[in-house]
Amino acid sequence: MEDVKKKELLSVYSGEAEQPFEWSAGKYVSRFLVEMRDNKRLVGCKCPKCKKVLVPPRRVCGECFVQMDEIVTLSGEGSLYSFTVLNFGFVDPDTGIQRPVPYTCANIALDGTDCTWAHYLEETDPAKIKIGMRLRPVWEENRRGHLLDIKHFVPVEGK
Numbered sequence: 001m002e003d004v005k006k007k008e009l010l011s012v013y014s015g016e017a018e019q020p021f022e023w024s025a026g027k028y029v030s031r032f033l034v035e036m037r038d039n040k041r042l043v044g045c046k047c048p049k050c051k052k053v054l055v056p057p058r059r060v061c062g063e064c065f066v067q068m069d070e071i072v073t074l075s076g077e078g079s080l081y082s083f084t085v086l087n088f089g090f091v092d093p094d095t096g097i098q099r100p101v102p103y104t105c106a107n108i109a110l111d112g113t114d115c116t117w118a119h120y121l122e123e124t125d126p127a128k129i130k131i132g133m134r135l136r137p138v139w140e141e142n143r144r145g146h147l148l149d150i151k152h153f154v155p156v157e158g159k
Contacts, residue, residue, distance in 0.1 A: 028057040031071065037145040042137075044113055046070040052114035077156060078110035078117075080133045085126050108135055108153060120152040 025033060028045060032055075035041045045057035045068040052061065053072050061068055083106040089098045102124040107116040122138065123129050134156035143149040 032056045033145040036149045037143040042074040078108045081107040081116045122152040
């Protein structure tokens, strides 16, 4: 058994809000977060039965109910599946600060996957956002093993 003291733990904070509990992201999501933080890379899990690739990775395929062990490295690029430009703020649970408006939430079909993944777009003008547009991630300079290690997605230049 591995020595637990040698493992680095990732922590998520909610600004000034106190969270009276701790939980583990688990082996698969932890790998996903560490890949983002250390390598600016997205990974998923491939089902050995139906061959679907899911992001973030999970231990069991929700369709086949079989264990997934194969980690797949993704390009990070994808196509816009749907989006919403929001014009009202909310207190961001990650920072405890009200999110500035407007902002765009998007569902992105990452290349090589069989699902969509929700994140933010940099663009907030609905006239400039098109379903199917090609997107790529913009990474934070100082990553910490969090979904927001990707600042947002932007259009792939030339596509």
